Every structure is written in structure tokens, then in C-alpha cells.
Amino acid sequence: MRPARVILNAKSSLINTPAWVALQEHYNKTKKVHMLDLFEEDPQRFENFSIEFKSMLLDYSKNRVTKKTMKLLFDLAKQANVEEWRDRMFAGEKINTTEGRAVLHTALRNRSDKPIFVDDENVMPKVNAELEKARIFSEKVRSGQWIGYAGLPITDVVNIGIGGSDLGPNMVCRALSPYKHNNIRVHFVSNVDGSHIEQMLGKLRPETTLFIVASKTFTTQETITNANTAKNWFMSGTGRVTEDDISKHFVAVSTNAKKVAEFGIDPENMFEFWDWVGGRYSLWSTVGLASIIYVGMANFKKMLEGAHEMDAHFQEAPLEENIPVILAMLGVWYGNFYGAESSAVLPYDHYLRLLPAYLEQADMESNGKSVDREGLQTTYTTGKVIWGAEGINGQHAFYQLLHQGTRLIPTDFIASVQSHNEHEHHSDILASNFLAQTEALMRGRNIDETREQLKNSGVELHKAENRLPHMIFEGNQPSNSIVIKKLTPRALGRLIAMYEHKIFVQGIVWNLNSYDQWGVELGKNLAKNILEELDSGDDIHSHDSSTKGLLNWYRKYKKPS
Ligand code: F6P
Numbered sequence: 001m002r003p004a005r006v007i008l009n010a011k012s013s014l015i016n017t018p019a020w021v022a023l024q025e026h027y028n029k030t031k032k033v034h035m036l037d038l039f040e041e042d043p044q045r046f047e048n049f050s051i052e053f054k055s056m057l058l059d060y061s062k063n064r065v066t067k068k069t070m071k072l073l074f075d076l077a078k079q080a081n082v083e084e085w086r087d088r089m090f091a092g093e094k095i096n097t098t099e100g101r102a103v104l105h106t107a108l109r110n111r112s113d114k115p116i117f118v119d120d121e122n123v124m125p126k127v128n129a130e131l132e133k134a135r136i137f138s139e140k141v142r143s144g145q146w147i148g149y150a151g152l153p154i155t156d157v158v159n160i161g162i163g164g165s166d167l168g169p170n171m172v173c174r175a176l177s178p179y180k181h182n183n184i185r186v187h188f189v190s191n192v193d194g195s196h197i198e199q200m201l202g203k204l205r206p207e208t209t210l211f212i213v214a215s216k217t218f219t220t221q222e223t224i225t226n227a228n229t230a231k232n233w234f235m236s237g238t239g240r241v242t243e244d245d246i247s248k249h250f251v252a253v254s255t256n257a258k259k260v261a262e263f264g265i266d267p268e269n270m271f272e273f274w275d276w277v278g279g280r281y282s283l284w285s286t287v288g289l290a291s292i293i294y295v296g297m298a299n300f301k302k303m304l305e306g307a308h309e310m311d312a313h314f315q316e317a318p319l320e321e322n323i324p325v326i327l328a329m330l331g332v333w334y335g336n337f338y339g340a341e342s343s344a345v346l347p348y349d350h351y352l353r354l355l356p357a358y359l360e361q362a363d364m365e366s367n368g369k370s371v372d373r374e375g376l377q378t379t380y381t382t383g384k385v386i387w388g389a390e391g392i393n394g395q396h397a398f399y400q401l402l403h404q405g406t407r408l409i410p411t412d413f414i415a416s417v418q419s420h421n422e423h424e425h426h427s428d429i430l431a432s433n434f435l436a437q438t439e440a441l442m443r444g445r446n447i448d449e450t451r452e453q454l455k456n457s458g459v460e461l462h463k464a465e466n467r468l469p470h471m472i473f474e475g476n477q478p479s480n481s482i483v484i485k486k487l488t489p490r491a492l493g494r495l496i497a498m499y500e501h502k503i504f505v506q507g508i509v510w511n512l513n514s515y516d517q518w519g520v521e522l523g524k525n526l527a528k529n530i531l532e533e534l535d536s537g538d539d540i541h542s543h544d545s546s547t548k549g550l551l552n553w554y555r556k557y558k559k560p561s
Contacts, residue, residue, distance in 0.1 A: 011378075012377065012379055012380070014372075014511060019075045019076040019078075023072045027338070030064075030066070031337075034475070034476050035062060035442050036444075036475065045061045053310075053313055054309060056483070056485075056498075057482070057484075058323050058326065058481070060327075062438055063479075063480070070320070073332065074319045074320055077325055078319065080511070082325065082505055085504075086505075089104075089106070090311070090315060092123070096513060096516060097373065097513055098513055098518070099516050101275050101276050101515070102276040105281035106311050107123050108285050109304035109305070109311065109493070109497070123276075126272075130273070130286055131297075134289055137251070138289070138293045139297070141153075141157070141184070141293050142181055142184065142293060144183075146210070148207050148210075148248050150207035150238075153208065154184065155185065155209075156210070157184060157185070157211075157212060158187045158189060158204070158210070159187070159188045160189050160211060160212065160230060161188075161190065161214035161220075162191075162220060162223055163280065164278070164281070165253070166214070167357055168287065169287060169289070169290045171354040171358040172303070173188075173290060173295070175354070175487060175492050176295045176487075177294075178420040179299045181296070184293060184294065186290050191222070206249070210250075210293075211231075211250045211251070212251055213227040214252070215252075215253075216273070216282065218252070218256040218263070221524075231246070231264070234250075246264060251269040251271065253270070253285075253286045254273075257272070271289055272286070273287065280362050295489070300489070302493070305490055305493065306489065306494040307496060310324075311501075324498050324499075324502040324505055325501075327412075327499075328504075328509070329509075330410070331410070332510075335382075339381075341385055342385035342386070342407075344356075344411045345359050345386060345414070346391040346394055347390055347415075348390070348413065348415040348430055348433070349414065349419075349487055356388030359386050360387065362499060363499075364383055366383070366515070367503060368519060369382055370382065372510070373512065380510070391415075391437070402477060403440065411479040411480070413437065413481045414483075415482075416491070417484070418486040419486075438479045438481055441478075442478075444473035444475020445472060450468055454468075454471075530547075533551060534551070534558070
């Protein structure tokens, strides 16, 4: 017999705990409630279920919750000791137990004078020193003082990285592009598919390009492969290969000084961060170097300050008024009780278009787990599928399913009021659509309203009867509206930190370690063996018949005909 996949047959007992059971009973009684009735019953519903923080508004009134639901959800958070765990994280305790690490991305944006200790060392001096090093470097690049091998200033910065070493800084650059440097472009290469780097290099000149190789481990196959290709391109393009030339065009961001030196990057040109920063939480560190160069250190620091403000809110606000906690518990409500499988992030701001992709990693790599902290199998669902796209484009693509599909998909609408462009009319159209969508999802449209509408538009009702059922909207689709005054660096910092803490709270409620990612290992290991098999001429005997069949087919057609 095959050995069991989970070592212990023991299962988590979370679903039998008092707070969970109380929520289950409450769900059984209230599951049919329609939000429209809740709005009718409580004229103050918006005031009762919304919260303002700095220049941000969270309206969560369009959710299938009552005050009682929220109370029971907060009871569950309390039962899970969310506050205690939060304090342990901020204090630098090693809450990432499977890797024996602290979880301190919050130290990277600690703008107070408070020391933060890991293994009895105050980490703040080195955090600040690294930021200062990045400031000096970025200012040289931005001012044109950093000169390439041919005596020319840098015009193009290419970040080579993947996952957390790509998605975060890329998203920040796009989000803050109104603050960008006028003469410097940034590019991101992540995919090991040679087409990605080939297309990129085709647009660049070696004498004015700076490569940032960003990798926490500096062992990631995709990144090192792309970095080597870039180095070869640089060397062949320059026609000269001195260490000095390379050091003017290649810098690294990593925790692994040894590997960086082996690659041939001068340790002087390495920006450091530490093992207590998870890759998907690293955009606040020098992993953000590309964004620091692009928008300048002053703006980057404002982003850190915004995140620090959200950290303070998360630490100080009571659970009932705590934005990340509210969002997290709403997610638990839909995922664990209503059985929602996914959740969509829908920014109504073009500059936030990469936020959904960033949050996919942040959330799914953190909470996509089925074994709890004690090594017990969970008997409840954990991280949801996170997906999304710019709202307005999504309306013309997948919103049909949100409005009339069979699934419950809670949504986060994110909008900013003051845009960075001069086209006021565009902004109003955008805002009206955001508002209309959340209203439509909540209200729906019943048969009488549909008939009325048809009549008003001049349609003869007897001719439209068969169309009627298709035009009815059940409504009752939950959404959060997160509205910010303007997408500034500070506002962006608050927004990202808000989601990070939401993910943290959910991980605590589900009793997970949100800061490891063992699930990415197996495929990586298998790929190493397969890579050797692809290159060898030997007959393949290992693998299941599907993998073997695919491998052989690939080899057959890979051979030049
Ligand atoms: O394979 C997943 C992962 O380890 C992510 O967690 C990480 O963000 C990404 O790969 C890149 O890792 P690195 O920064 O070490 O290259």
C-alpha cells in the first residue's frame, strides 16, 4: 500500500470550537438573507458598516452580514488569538516555525525610532543603512552621475527576478508611474522563456542599461538563467569584458552574498536584505531598488510611511474597527461558511492594474496550505483563489459571471477619487461604473423591475416574455469598496500593507504558517531531473505514462528535422 500523504491521520478540530460552531449556526439561520432587505431594515447601514482611515474609506456594507455576524466573526478572531500573534510578529518572534524565521517585513517600513530585535540584535540600523545605500546609488543613477562603460548615463533599468522579486517592484513602478523619472525607463524580466528576455534586450543598448538581478536566494533557476543571458548579451555588445565594465551595469539584491560574488557581481554592488523578509513581502526592502530608481527615494519613503501608518492601525485599532481584520473575517465568512472558492480584486485605476497579480502571489502562496501549524490536516478550506483585472476592462469580459453566474464570488472594488490625468470626464465615467457595479451586484433586478424597464424602453412585453428570465439578476453578490482620495505613494503603502495584514489574520484564524512555501518545491525538483532527460539521448523509463509520453513527444519534435 502507498504510504499516507499526511503523516498523521489526526485532523484539526477548529470547526468544533465554540466560535466556529456559533458561526455555523448563525450561517444556517441567515444564509438566505438578501442584502437589499438589510439595507431597507437599516437606513444607517453605510455608516454602521464603513470605516475611514487617513485618506481611505472601506465600505463593507454590501456584504451578507449583520452586526451579529460581525460580532461572531470577531469572536472567532479573538478565539484564534489574532492580537497575540500580531504582537509576536511585530516583536520579531520566529513565527515562521517551519523555517525558524522571524517575519519582519514591518521592520523595513518602521519609520519610528523603536528598535526591533531578532536574536537579540536590533535590526533597524542595518535596515536604515541599506536604505541609505540604495538612496545614494539611486540618486547617482537618476542624476546621470552613474556612468556606464561608454561614459553615458543610464536610461534603462532592467529588473531580473521572479515571484516576489518581480511582482512587487513591478506593481509599485506601474502604480507610481505618475511620479516617475522622465529619462529613465524600467523593465521587468521574469519568465525563463527566452522570448521574454530576447524581446527586452532587442529594445536596449548595453552602454546605457543597468541590470538589477533580484533574488532572495540567488539560486532561482529562471533568474540566474536570465541574468547569465543578460551578461552574455552585455559582453558581446560591448566588445570588451572587464570586471569594471560589468560592475557599472550589473547590481544585485539578495540575502546570499556568496552566490552573488560567484555570479560575478561586485559585493559593493550588492544590496542586502535578510531571511526574516519573505520574498512575497520584500518590496519594502532593496528588492524595491528598481522602483526606488524610477520614482526616487523620497517617494519610496512616503510609501514606507503609508505602510507604517497601516501597521500602526493594525496594531492599535480594536478588532471591530480594524480594517485588515474586517476584510480578513469577511473572507473567512464567505470561504468557510458560504463555500466561496475565489475572490476577485477589481481596481478602477489603471495604475493599479498589476495589483491583482501581485495579490495572487501574496495571498495564495501564503495561505494555500492544507496542514496547520501543528502538522494536522485542516478540515476546512483555507486560502481562496485570488484573481482579478482592471475593473472597467473586466466589465466587458468576465463580469457576466459575477452578475448571473452560479458562483458566489466576493469582490474588492478599489477606486481612487482624484486621478493623475486631466481628463475629468473619463474619471467620472470610471467612477460611475465602479459605483454602478457594486450597486448592481448587490441589488440585482427582479422580474417586475425587468418588465418595467422593458416597457419603458418601448419593447412590447408580449414579444419579450421569453427573454425575461435571462434578464433577471438575483443580486446579493457581496463587495467591499476600498476608495482612496488619490493614488499617492503613501496611499499605495497603506493599501498594500492592508492586504498583507488581511492575509496574516486569515492565516492565524486558519492556524497556518503563512510564511513558508513548501508547495513550490516538488515541481522545481522534478524539473531538474526532467531537464537532464530532455538533453540526454537515453531511453526514458521513469515517470508515469503521461509524463513519459509528453517528454518523448517533446524530444521527438525538438530534434531539428
Ligand atoms: O518558488 C517560489 C519563490 O520561492 C517565491 O516565494 C519567491 O518570491 C520566488 O520564488 C523568487 O525567489 P528568489 O527571490 O529567491 O529568486
